[in-house]
Amino acid sequence: MTFKQNIDLLRIIAWAEGISYLLFGISMPLKYGFDIPEPNYVIGMAHGILFILYNLLVLGYASKKKWNIKRVIFLCFLSLVPFGTFYGDYKYLKINSLPSP
DSSP: OOHHHHHHHHHHHHHHHHHHHHHHHHHHHHHHHHOOOHHHHHHHHHHHHHHHHHHHHHHHHHHHHTOOHHHHHHHHHHTTSTTHHHHHIIIIISGGGSOOO
8 A cells, every 4th residue: 555545544544433433422312311222332333443443553554654652642542532533634644744755
């Protein structure tokens, strides 16, 4: 994969992870307010897989591009915060904000 393809994959996974996190705002009220737990199982599994994949991609990409440890820790931390991966994409993952390959 080329540099552009790698960063594009990381950005897509970051957005998917962020969206799956926000979908808990729909599935949690369904589970606890209306006793409909099924959507929470699906969203939870998808979010778990995307969370792990995002963090592995950040670590892999960081080692390949020699990112400093502060950037890596911050990008991994953002996966724990609602809207965090959207901010990480905007601030750190856009192709214009990265150092040239």
